[in-house]
Amino acid sequence: MTDGEDPGSSRPSTMPSATRWTSLALAVIVLASAGCGERAPRDPGWEILEPGLAVGRFHLCDEPPEAPPSLVVLRADPDRFAFRVLAASATAERVPRSAREWARLHDLAVATNAGMFHPDYLRHVGLMIVGDHVNNGVAVTSYRSVLAFRPRDAAEPPFELADLDETPLDDLRARYDVLVQNLRMIDATGANVWEPSERAWSAAVLGVDGRGRILMLFNRDPRSIHDLIDCLLELPIDVRRAQYLEGGPEAVLYSAAGDRTLEFVGSGSATADESSGLGFSFPIPNVIGLERRSVSYTHLTL
Numbered sequence: 001m002t003d004g005e006d007p008g009s010s011r012p013s014t015m016p017s018a019t020r021w022t023s024l025a026l027a028v029i030v031l032a033s034a035g036c037g038e039r040a041p042r043d044p045g046w047e048i049l050e051p052g053l054a055v056g057r058f059h060l061c062d063e064p065p066e067a068p069p070s071l072v073v074l075r076a077d078p079d080r081f082a083f084r085v086l087a088a089s090a091t092a093e094r095v096p097r098s099a100r101e102w103a104r105l106h107d108l109a110v111a112t113n114a115g116m117f118h119p120d121y122l123r124h125v126g127l128m129i130v131g132d133h134v135n136n137g138v139a140v141t142s143y144r145s146v147l148a149f150r151p152r153d154a155a156e157p158p159f160e161l162a163d164l165d166e167t168p169l170d171d172l173r174a175r176y177d178v179l180v181q182n183l184r185m186i187d188a189t190g191a192n193v194w195e196p197s198e199r200a201w202s203a204a205v206l207g208v209d210g211r212g213r214i215l216m217l218f219n220r221d222p223r224s225i226h227d228l229i230d231c232l233l234e235l236p237i238d239v240r241r242a243q244y245l246e247g248g249p250e251a252v253l254y255s256a257a258g259d260r261t262l263e264f265v266g267s268g269s270a271t272a273d274e275s276s277g278l279g280f281s282f283p284i285p286n287v288i289g290l291e292r293r294s295v296s297y298t299h300l301t302l
């Protein structure tokens with residue numbers, strides 16, 4: 001598989017974690033939206049949830065300004081927040097949980113999908129190594145994006161969203177204890193590497209901006225991933241690199257920060273709605289979370 005092909009071809013019988021979709025969930029797949037055109041900036045910016053963590057809501061390029069914005073972005077300062085990956089395969093129960101449950105059990109400020117997973121409901125599709133625990137030790141050649149964190153040398157950056165065309169996987173293995181490999185959306189040059197398609201679905205995305213801040217993005221309005229990337233590159237969020245995490249009803253973004261609880265779950269709805277926490281969210285075996293740092297990386301310049 002090459003960059004930008006449908007993620008459904010990346011593992012047996014999946015689209016995106018599709019062996020578990022019901023007929024209602026399959027309604028998420030619709031014809032792609034029209035391409036992005038020129039537009040004037042119209043989005044209001046960011047709301048601070050707590051120091052170092054902000055939420056922004058943005059219209060994508062083809063959305064009417066009177067409609068609710070479909071894109072949600074959580075932006076985190078890595079000087080205040082650290083990545084954490086949790087895997088059901090590393091627990092005694094080996095039971096998938098909702099992002100909300102993972103976050104509450106482990107005091108995470110943010111939780112989202114770690115990526116697509118195999119039909120066994122445990123193994124990540126790409127390489128996933130979390131310290132001494134190997135969830136999946138086999139790298140996928142066509143998966144060209146790797147989240148690497150927990151550096152072995154304190155002089156290293158706290159994390160990298162690495163492009164394997166630029167940074168060899170063996171180099172990342174040597175420097176970081178945690179590696180999560182996923183499909184690349186925006187490469188090291190800032191280019192859209194996803195091929196056009198008429199297939200569309202909700203999506204959870206991990207990115208980094210030009211100042212090295214963490215971006216966790218969620219688009220609930222189904223659209224083709226190629227068109228989504230084009231729209232993201234137009235927004236005033238300065239996204240530089242991004243990897244695809246999950247799509248459809250299993251895509252989720254959850255945050256409990258300050259006095260706010262936010263939960264966004266993929267569906268066929270045209271808007272990203274804020275949940276009270278009582279709605280249904282698919283259990284997922286692996287999550288990428290953000291936890292508050294007790295000690296800052298004071299050498300960072302953001």
